[in-house]
Amino acid sequence: MPKSVQDVYHDFIWNNLNQDLAETLYDTPLVIMHDLYSRAPPILEKYRETLWHLPEKMSLLKKELISVNRNLGALTPGVHEAIETLESGAVEAAHQTVALGGPVYILNKAATAHRIATMTTERGLNLAPFFCVADYDIVQPELTNMRTPLMGKEGNLVSIPVPEEYKFSPVSQLPLPGKDWYEQVEESIRANYRPMFKALEGSARKVVDERLEQALSITRWAYINSTTAGNWAQRILARLFNIEGDLGIPLVPASSIEIRNLLVEGMEFLLSRKARERCLRAFDDTTTLIIESGYNPGMGRRDSSYVPFFYECPNEGCHRSRMELHYIDQGATVVLAGTCPTCGERIEIETPADTPYLGEVATHLSPRVDSRQFLVDTIIPTVAHIGGPGETAYYAQVIPCSKALDIPFPLFIKYPRVYFNTHWGESLGKSLEEKGVTILHRKDLFSIAGKITRFRRKERYDEMNDALSSLHDLIVSTHAGLNEHLREIGEKMDGLKGKDHHEMRSLKLEIERYLSWA
Numbered sequence: 001m002p003k004s005v006q007d008v009y010h011d012f013i014w015n016n017l018n019q020d021l022a023e024t025l026y027d028t029p030l031v032i033m034h035d036l037y038s039r040a041p042p043i044l045e046k047y048r049e050t051l052w053h054l055p056e057k058m059s060l061l062k063k064e065l066i067s068v069n070r071n072l073g074a075l076t077p078g079v080h081e082a083i084e085t086l087e088s089g090a091v092e093a094a095h096q097t098v099a100l101g102g103p104v105y106i107l108n109k110a111a112t113a114h115r116i117a118t119m120t121t122e123r124g125l126n127l128a129p130f131f132c133v134a135d136y137d138i139v140q141p142e143l144t145n146m147r148t149p150l151m152g153k154e155g156n157l158v159s160i161p162v163p164e165e166y167k168f169s170p171v172s173q174l175p176l177p178g179k180d181w182y183e184q185v186e187e188s189i190r191a192n193y194r195p196m197f198k199a200l201e202g203s204a205r206k207v208v209d210e211r212l213e214q215a216l217s218i219t220r221w222a223y224i225n226s227t228t229a230g231n232w233a234q235r236i237l238a239r240l241f242n243i244e245g246d247l248g249i250p251l252v253p254a255s256s257i258e259i260r261n262l263l264v265e266g267m268e269f270l271l272s273r274k275a276r277e278r279c280l281r282a283f284d285d286t287t288t289l290i291i292e293s294g295y296n297p298g299m300g301r302r303d304s305s306y307v308p309f310f311y312e313c314p315n316e317g318c319h320r321s322r323m324e325l326h327y328i329d330q331g332a333t334v335v336l337a338g339t340c341p342t343c344g345e346r347i348e349i350e351t352p353a354d355t356p357y358l359g360e361v362a363t364h365l366s367p368r369v370d371s372r373q374f375l376v377d378t379i380i381p382t383v384a385h386i387g388g389p390g391e392t393a394y395y396a397q398v399i400p401c402s403k404a405l406d407i408p409f410p411l412f413i414k415y416p417r418v419y420f421n422t423h424w425g426e427s428l429g430k431s432l433e434e435k436g437v438t439i440l441h442r443k444d445l446f447s448i449a450g451k452i453t454r455f456r457r458k459e460r461y462d463e464m465n466d467a468l469s470s471l472h473d474l475i476v477s478t479h480a481g482l483n484e485h486l487r488e489i490g491e492k493m494d495g496l497k498g499k500d501h502h503e504m505r506s507l508k509l510e511i512e513r514y515l516s517w518a
């Protein structure tokens with residue numbers, strides 16, 4: 001099977017391989033975060049040539065962001081200051097709105113954006129961090145479900161029910177269920193942590209009990225103050241980023257009506273005949289290049305009817321059902337056509353092909369995954385985007401489009417994932433170790449972790465990177481070993497009966513649980 005295109009990024013950063021591909025697909029990504037200081041100024045210079053960030057537009061944006069972040073209960077002095085300085089250059093992280101605020105790595109994204117902006121500012125180039133909330137995506141299991149830890153390997157499922165009439169709506173529209181539902185959610189989370197906390201005694205037990213209650217008080221406060229799934233997630237994130245932490249990272253929700261009115265200028269640009277054609281060609285050439293170089297692209301090819309945004313049905317009862325539009329070339333004009341999946345009405349938007357005007361429908365348009373960054377850049381001069389593995393894959397197809405359009409585009413930086421230990425993961429590890437299983441929580445891990453810290457403190461970076469690389473190998477090989485162990489157990493179990501079979505089965509469950517926790 002071909003490797004993912006994100007390996008191009010990794011191999012360049014860690015082993016200085018694939019220089020040509022890394023240049024084409026990632027605009028030669030930063031190897032050291034510190035280097036944003038020297039790489040950002042030419043990008044900012046290019047932004048100044050665009051006239052995208054004129055004072056009038058910037059003051060509308062600031063006004064809206066102050067109001068949004070105040071409503072979220074997180075307009076701290078740091079957030080306020082970041083809003084005031086976004087126009088001189090910014091570092092972005094982004095994510096969708098997910099039940100309970102979403103997976104923990106979203107915090108890594110925000111923290112990395114904050115850290116990189118701070119490092120660059122300390123060197124004398126002022127950059128502000130912000131967090132773009134992609135709250136326009138259609139209701140889907142990935143966004144309405146979240147798992148919290150449980151003794152089993154599956155996790156405890158927290159699921160926001162989707163009423164039939166919201167099946168095609170953006171998450172920003174999905175209503176939150178009543179108080180009974182929320183109370184059940186809280187109780188299920190408590191009930192599932194309890195057996196894990198059992199292993200702890202005395203003050204350690206008291207601390208984790210209190211931490212859990214503190215966490216639940218945040219999700220409860222956010223729930224009480226929100227009416228939609230999108231808003232609930234935003235409140236949790238705003239609170240964690242800026243009140244629990246003090247990152248000074250404003251949230252920029254893409255579905256706010258005022259922000260949609262500002263994003264439309266970028267949509268008109270991307271839709272204009274020349275830009276659209278250049279972009280489609282670059283996207284196609286890049287996809288071919290990725291495949292011919294032996295990698296899997298993050299996104300499929302675009303067809304010739306591609307429109308760089310979606311439309312939300314304005315009809316009553318459709319709850320902004322989201323639909324794809326198709327490009328119908330009629331010479332001087334273009335028709336964007338789509339059909340509402342809820343009411344079945346056919347939508348047609350007609351506009352000049354060379355210089356489109358979308359002002360009248362602006363509040364019903366929303367970005368796509370591959371146009372989001374371009375659109376955000378037209379309202380905030382973004383010099384770096386912090387992303388995860390998924391984004392590493394699809395930015396490889398988006399970055400070359402910005403070159404074809406000759407417009408500024410942020411450098412892509414993959415955030416360092418932080419993992420943390422838990423009491424229950426460690427005690428499960430111990431129990432497995434006693435049964436002869438090779439686990440991650442072992443001496444080698446702690447000794448490498450110690451080395452990384454020591455070398456970093458002594459600024460011996462080459463040795464630190466070697467240690468990081470062995471940490472990577474240790475994690476990957478332990479993971480592979482545990483999966484191999486599972487496979488062997490599966491084979492052995494076939495030949496066993498009674499007590500032996502039962503013991504083997506419980507070992508299998510323990511390993512599976514460990515794999516899902518560690």
Ligand SMILES: [Zn+2]
Nearest residue numbers: 313318340343
């Ligand atoms: Zn409709």
